[in-house]
Amino acid sequence: MSTVTLHKVCKTFGEGKLAVHALRDIDLEVGNGDFVCLSGPSGSGKTTLLNMIGGLDRPTSGEITVANQRVDQMDKGELAEIRLRNIGFVFQAYNLIPVLSARENVEFVMQLQGIPPEIRHQKSKEILAEVGLNGMEDRKPAELSGGQQQRVAVARALVSEPALILADEPTANLDSVTAEKLVELLRHLNDEHGITFVISTHDKMVMGHARRLLKMHDGKIIDDIQQR
C-alpha cells in the first residue's frame, strides 16, 4: 500500500521564455509508514514537490494520489478539506498562530474539524506531553524557543492523525542539538504510530535518520536510496 503516488507530474511556473520547470515528469510512490527525506540543491524543486503532494498547489500536468484520493483534480474547497483531514504540515518557520497558546495552536486544526472541546483538550494535552512540552501548554509562541515552537507544530500536525505529515526544512532554523532532538522525535513518531513522513532538508544529520533518501536535481529525482 502506498500513501502517496505521483505519475508524470510536471510543474511549470510562468510561460514561454520565462517558464521555470520546477518539476519534470516526477514518478514516485511513498509507502505506508515510510520516512522519506528529500534532499538536493536550492531550487531543485523540493518545496514545489511537497506543495504538490500536500495540495497547496496544483501540478501543471500529471496525476497525484494521496490517501487514495486524486489531489490533482480537486478544487480549492476539496483541497482545503483533504489538507485539513489527511495531511499534517510542518513548515520551516512561522508555523504557529501568534495569538494562540501552544495548546490552542494544537487544537486549532481540531476546531476546524469540529471535534468537541473535551476530546480536544484531552488530545492536545496528551500530544504536547508526547512531544516533550509538558507544562508549556499555555505559553504563546513568542514565549517558546525555536525548537519548542517546531515541536508545537509537530504536535499540531500529529493531532488529527493524518495519513501523511509533510515537513519542509523543519530543522533549518534550529541549532544542531535541537535539530537532532526534533528529528529523533519525528522518527520516534514514525516508529510508534506508523505515520508516513516526507521531509525536505539540506541537513546530513536529518538525511541520516531517513528510511529512504531521495535526491533531487533540476526538477527531477536523480537518486533513490533505501537506508534502513
Next chain:
Amino acid sequence: MGIVFHLAWRNLWRNRRRTWLTAGAIAFSTILLVLWVPIQFGAYEIMINASLAVFPGHAQIQRPGYQEKPKIRNAIDNAETLAKKLRASNQFVGVATRAQGFALLSSGTRSYGAQVVGVEPVFESGTSSIPGLVKKGRYLSGIDAQEMVIGAALARNLKIKIGDEVTLIGGGKDGSVAAAILPVVGIFESGSNELDRFFSEIPLHTFQNIFSMGHSAHAIAIVGKTVEEQDSLLTALRQETKDRNDIVILGWEQLVPGLKEGIQVDKVSGFIFYGILIAVVVFSILNTFLMSVLERTREFGLMLALGSRPKRIAMLMMLESTLLTLMGLIIGMTIGSALVYWVHIVGFAYPGMEDLAQQYNMPGLSRLYPQLDLFNFLIGPGSIFIATNIVAWIPVLRIRKLEPVEAMRTI
C-alpha cells in the same frame, strides 16, 4: 463560530495601542453625534415653537386662497360659531378667531400703513404671545371694546403714548370706506421687527363693525399640545370641520413656509458636517484594517494551508472590524448618552439666551434641551456601524483571492 470569535477577540488585543486609538476615534465621533444631533433637533424645536407662538399658531382655518392672496372679501362666514364649536370639543389648547386687514393709521401729523387684526381678547392669549408682550398699558378688554394695542416701533413712529387716539382708515369688506378713531390702550414689544413696526390689534366685533364684516372673519388660529403632534391636530381639525366645505386647514409649514425651508437648509449643512466626521472615522478604521491584514498575510496563508476556508478568514476579519467598531460605539454611546441626559436635565444655554427669552415672553426659550428620541440617538452610531462594515469588505475581498503558498511567502 466559537473559534472565529476567539481568534477575533485575541487579535483585537494584539496591538493594544492601535485598537484603543481606533476605538477612541470611533467613540469620540459617536459622542459628538449622540450629543449634537439631539441638541440640533432641540434647537429646531425651539425655533419652531418660538416663531409659531408669537402669532401664527400651530394651524389655521382659512378660506381657500386666503393664504396666498389675503383679500378682505375672502372671509369665513360665522367664524366665531365655528371657533366656539372647536373650543367645545376640548381637543385643542387654544382656538381664536381673527379678522385681518390693512389700514392707514394716523396720529396728529403722521400716518403709517399697518396690519390691523381683530381678535377675541379672551382667547387670543391661547394662540399668541402678543397679549403677554404688552409692555406699556394693558391688553384689549372686551370683544366689542373701542380700543387698540399697537407695536412699540409703530407707536414711536406715530409719536403716540397710552391714551392717545389713532385714526384708522381702510377699505371695508363691501367696498365701503372703513374709518374709526380708537384710543391706544397698550403697546407691545415682541422683538420681531415686522410685528413691532406694522402690527396692531383691536377687538373682533369692533373690527367687524368698522370693516363691515358682519359675522365673518379671516382665520381661526389653533394651538395643539405640541408642534410635533401636528398630524393628529390636523386630523382632529378635519374631523371637527367636515361639515364645512368652504374652508381649508393649513399646518404651520404652510403658514410659515420660510421656517421649514430654513430648518431644511440648516439640516443639510449639519448632515454634511456629520458625513465628513463619519468619513474621517471610517477611513481611520479602514487604515487600521488594511494594515492588520497586510501584516498578517503570512498567518492567513498558514491558516489556509492548515485547511481553513477563505470564507472563515473573511469572517474573522469582518468580526474583528465589527468588534472594534462596537467597542468604540458602546464607549461613545455610554458617555454620549450620559452627557445628553445631563444636558437634558440642566439644559444648554448660551450667553444672553435667558434675556432674550424674557423679552419675547417665552420662558421655553431660555434653555435649549436636546430632543430625546431613539432616532436622534441611533442615527449617528448607526451610520458609523454601517459605514465601517461596508469598508471592512475592502480588506476582506483581498483575503478571498489569497493562495496559501503565495501568502506564506510574504514576509
